[in-house]
Amino acid sequence: MAEAIMLDPDVGFIKEVGKLGGGDLKKCYQCATCSVVCPISPENKPFPRKEMIAASWGLKDKVLASQDIWLCHNCGDCTTRCPRGAKPGDVLGAIRAYAVADYAGFKKLGLMVRDPKKLPLLLAIPAVIFLVAGFLSNLVGLNWLNFAPQGGHALWQADYLNNYLVDIIMIPTFFFAVGVFALGLKRFVAAMHANALAEGKSHRQKIDPAGMIQALIRIVPTIIKHQKFNECTENRERSTAHMLVLFSFVGLFIVTNCFFFAEWVLHIEGPYSQFNPVKWLGNIAGIALVVGSLLMIKNRLAKKTSVSSYWDWYLVWLVFALGLTGMLTQVLRLGGLYGLSAVVYFAHIIAIWCLFAYTPFSKLAHLIYRTTAMAYAEYSGRGFK
Amino acid sequence: MTENKGAPANGSILVVGGGISGLTTALEAAEVGYEVFLVEKNPYLGGRVAQLNQYFPKLCPPTCGLEINFRRLKDNPRIKVLTLAEVTKVSGKPGSYDVSIRINPRYVNEKCTACGDCAAACQTEIDSAFDFGMKKIKGAYLPFDMAFPARYVLAPEIIGTPDASRCKEACRYDAIDLDMPPKTMDLKVGAVVFATGWQPYDAKKIDNLGFGRVPNTITNMMMERLAAPNGPTQGRILRPSDQKPPASVAFVQCAGSRDENHLPYCSYICCMASLKQALYVRAQYPDTAITIFYIDIRSPGDRYEKFYQQVKGDGKVTFVKGKVAAVQEAPNGQVTVTAENAVTGEKTSQTVDLVVLATGMQPSAAVAKLPADLKYTEDGFIINDFQAGGIFAAGCANKPADVISSNQNATGMALKAIQTLATR
Numbered sequence: 001m002a003e004a005i006m007l008d009p010d011v012g013f014i015k016e017v018g019k020l021g022g023g024d025l026k027k028c029y030q031c032a033t034c035s036v037v038c039p040i041s042p043e044n045k046p047f048p049r050k051e052m053i054a055a056s057w058g059l060k061d062k063v064l065a066s067q068d069i070w071l072c073h074n075c076g077d078c079t080t081r082c083p084r085g086a087k088p089g090d091v092l093g094a095i096r097a098y099a100v101a102d103y104a105g106f107k108k109l110g111l112m113v114r115d116p117k118k119l120p121l122l123l124a125i126p127a128v129i130f131l132v133a134g135f136l137s138n139l140v141g142l143n144w145l146n147f148a149p150q151g152g153h154a155l156w157q158a159d160y161l162n163n164y165l166v167d168i169i170m171i172p173t174f175f176f177a178v179g180v181f182a183l184g185l186k187r188f189v190a191a192m193h194a195n196a197l198a199e200g201k202s203h204r205q206k207i208d209p210a211g212m213i214q215a216l217i218r219i220v221p222t223i224i225k226h227q228k229f230n231e232c233t234e235n236r237e238r239s240t241a242h243m244l245v246l247f248s249f250v251g252l253f254i255v256t257n258c259f260f261f262a263e264w265v266l267h268i269e270g271p272y273s274q275f276n277p278v279k280w281l282g283n284i285a286g287i288a289l290v291v292g293s294l295l296m297i298k299n300r301l302a303k304k305t306s307v308s309s310y311w312d313w314y315l316v317w318l319v320f321a322l323g324l325t326g327m328l329t330q331v332l333r334l335g336g337l338y339g340l341s342a343v344v345y346f347a348h349i350i351a352i353w354c355l356f357a358y359t360p361f362s363k364l365a366h367l368i369y370r371t372t373a374m375a376y377a378e379y380s381g382r383g384f385k
Numbered sequence: 386m387t388e389n390k391g392a393p394a395n396g397s398i399l400v401v402g403g404g405i406s407g408l409t410t411a412l413e414a415a416e417v418g419y420e421v422f423l424v425e426k427n428p429y430l431g432g433r434v435a436q437l438n439q440y441f442p443k444l445c446p447p448t449c450g451l452e453i454n455f456r457r458l459k460d461n462p463r464i465k466v467l468t469l470a471e472v473t474k475v476s477g478k479p480g481s482y483d484v485s486i487r488i489n490p491r492y493v494n495e496k497c498t499a500c501g502d503c504a505a506a507c508q509t510e511i512d513s514a515f516d517f518g519m520k521k522i523k524g525a526y527l528p529f530d531m532a533f534p535a536r537y538v539l540a541p542e543i544i545g546t547p548d549a550s551r552c553k554e555a556c557r558y559d560a561i562d563l564d565m566p567p568k569t570m571d572l573k574v575g576a577v578v579f580a581t582g583w584q585p586y587d588a589k590k591i592d593n594l595g596f597g598r599v600p601n602t603i604t605n606m607m608m609e610r611l612a613a614p615n616g617p618t619q620g621r622i623l624r625p626s627d628q629k630p631p632a633s634v635a636f637v638q639c640a641g642s643r644d645e646n647h648l649p650y651c652s653y654i655c656c657m658a659s660l661k662q663a664l665y666v667r668a669q670y671p672d673t674a675i676t677i678f679y680i681d682i683r684s685p686g687d688r689y690e691k692f693y694q695q696v697k698g699d700g701k702v703t704f705v706k707g708k709v710a711a712v713q714e715a716p717n718g719q720v721t722v723t724a725e726n727a728v729t730g731e732k733t734s735q736t737v738d739l740v741v742l743a744t745g746m747q748p749s750a751a752v753a754k755l756p757a758d759l760k761y762t763e764d765g766f767i768i769n770d771f772q773a774g775g776i777f778a779a780g781c782a783n784k785p786a787d788v789i790s791s792n793q794n795a796t797g798m799a800l801k802a803i804q805t806l807a808t809r
Contacts, residue, residue, distance in 0.1 A: 031639070031680040035725035035732065036710035037593065046725055046732045081593065081710065083644030199730075 009058030021309035022094030028052045028086040034078035039231040042382045048088040064099045065195035070373030075232030090307040097311040100365045103184040113361040116310045126353035156271045160342035173356045180360035202380035215379035244292025251285030289323030315363040322351040398802045399574040404432020406780025407580035408454045409795035415463040424470045428538040429528040438612035448531040455533040475757035479775025484572045490565035492539035497560040499535045506555035509548045516610045520617035525552045576802035583746035583781040591641040595712035600626040602740045612665040626718045631738035637709040638679040642745035652745030653785040656683045660696045675702045678709045
């Protein structure tokens with residue numbers, strides 16, 4: 001007789017996973033079809049069968065510490081083949097939603113980000129911050145917030161909402177997100193490594209940072225080429241949309257940094273010429289962002305077999321809003337509708353702030369955790385190139 | 386006993402389907418004095434049981450049990466057997482049903498002595514449906530050695546060809562009638578029992594399990610034919626591709642069963658069938674390794690559980706908990722099956738000589754609707770409406786079952802049919 005193992009089920013976890021889109025979890029009867037049909041699951045301890053039983057038993061810590069929930073790309077091949085309609089792909093998605101808030105700390109904020117009822121409040125926070133800071137600046141005579149800027153020349157959004165005001169708030173917000181990620185990642189990596197050792201998924205007793213970085217470099221081409229997405233059968237069309245959004249984010253990150261440098265180091269004032277190559281990149285990336293996010297919305301609406309929860313919708317709509325307000329600000333400005341352009345710009349600023357501040361608590365956190373999990377799997381010999 | 390006492394005019398019972406359940410219902414009702422019409426679509430009685438090599442509970446060859454039933458049938462003047470016959474209409478109410486039956490021509494009359502001269506003369510060969518296409522038979526054939534009625538059949542394919550004339554010329558008993566027309570027959574009966582049985586689930590639909598695509602991947606019913614002495618290999622279990630004895634065999638349980646993409650229910654018999662078939666292999670090839678991939682082994686009852694334990698105790702039989710979800714062709718006619726062993730959490734691939742898919746049973750009524758006012762489950766099993774009465778379903782037309790349960794159920798439905806008549 002094997003030794004007795006006492007299980008400590010976390011019923012709240014099971015219920016929460018159900019609410020986050022894993023409502024069919026309990027239908028699983030452990031046939032393990034999913035682990036075999038998954039095109040990207042490793043040979044050694046494949047997922048998602050073991051995650052399904054651990055989740056339905058409420059073994060929260062075991063599940064959340066598993067790298068495998070992040071190796072999953074939600075192809076949906078398992079969901080299609082599942083003989084019971086337990087939708088393992090959606091269950092793992094729901095577990096990831098739970099995991100993000102769990103790793104990140106600031107539990108209350110994490111819960112708010114995945115609660116649709118809290119969305120107005122979350123959007124109000126940046127609006128209030130920018131307005132209050134703007135009024136304060138006006139009180140001390142800086143006049144960063146101007147509702148009716150004067151001038152015979154063409155106006156642009158910075159005449160209404162000064163770039164000082166924007167950056168003085170955005171920069172700390174960005175570093176707040178980086179800090180939250182750093183702490184979350186520390187917790188995640190420690191838990192993931194312990195779990196991998198306990199389950200025989202790693203042949204490395206200790207994590208050697210240089211080795212991890214080398215593994216990270218090895219998986220970068222996989223990520224860039226969306227190789228794992230392309231191995232899927234069911235959801236392959238998502239690859240294009242995801243590629244558009246990912247690359248446009250990379251592009252916009254470069255553009256933002258270039259203009260940040262131009263503004264604060266070279267002291268070249270915007271708006272920048274449409275002939276500027278950085279501007280070209282910005283415009284191409286902006287259009288790609290709108291098109292990519294629209295494709296994502298379309299794919300999600302068309303996909304009846306898998307669940308799209310608020311957790312998923314929050315991110316795709318935010319990305320869409322980001323792209324749309326950004327492009328619209330420029331178009332309205334070029335069209336001479338300066339006031340309207342400024343209003344849209346304000347919405348754009350709110351969207352960017354939300355993206356920064358809430359990223360460690362939102363679905364976008366997969367950027368960090370999935371990349372880390374993939375690098376670790378590669379590093380620890382499970383092979384995830 | 387109600388010997389020699391004729392039943393009232395509308396006091397007869399129609400039994401649809403001449404498999405083990407239909408036979409049982411017909412015999413049980415007839416032996417207590419009721420007139421029975423037993424209608425069978427095939428040219429022979431015995432149904433699925435006739436195709437088996439051995440069957441539970443005692444692992445008898447099917448001829449054993451069927452022979453007793455055929456004997457009872459022959460001795461009973463109250464049963465009228467119609468083979469090659471299909472019910473086309475049932476209307477009316479309990480105690481009084483109008484039934485239409487279409488009888489397809491056999492082209493062979495009762496003068497046939499089953500000498501086989503027609504088959505010897507016939508040149509055309511057709512696929513044997515009885516052997517799931519694994520054997521060619523002549524266009525004039527006896528369905529199987531112990532077929533009842535013991536009469537040859539001319540396949541519709543040869544009618545109108547020179548082969549038909551050759552068969553007729555070869556017959557010394559004037560038993561071949563090439564002008565035999567299809568007939569229709571109208572009956573009045575008091576009760577109807579549907580014992581229309583089941584069809585093996587079409588394994589081609591389970592596209593990840595390779596049937597029809599990967600050679601040497603067969604179904605459990607094909608395995609029965611391979612193991613049966615009257616089968617395509619005279620009872621030697623051989624790989625279809627090269628007729629080589631298999632050195633390793635994998636059984637894939639729940640192939641399309643308990644799967645909402647295929648048959649959502651458990652077919653009840655497939656676990657026991659695979660355990661039994663593992664013993665067929667063991668008896669023929671003492672060195673052959675067998676792996677049974679399963680989700681849960683369902684061996685209901687004390688007797689079946691003991692059987693399971695017996696097979697489990699066999700050193701050459703390995704059980705792997707994990708459903709096979711990929712079947713691929715390997716070199717040299719071998720087949721690779723992949724599953725996750727849910728106990729160790731490892732993905733395992735095995736390359737074997739022969740793969741047997743334990744496919745489930747689909748009620749015949751799900752494949753072709755019956756011409757009567759019946760209620761069905763979502764899966765096509767007939768629901769017995771005892772309140773309405775008059776029409777009943779027995780055996781696997783009602784639920785997936787083994788022979789024992791089918792017979793118990795069929796006996797019960799004979800009684801239900803009798804009660805319908807007796808209360809009029």
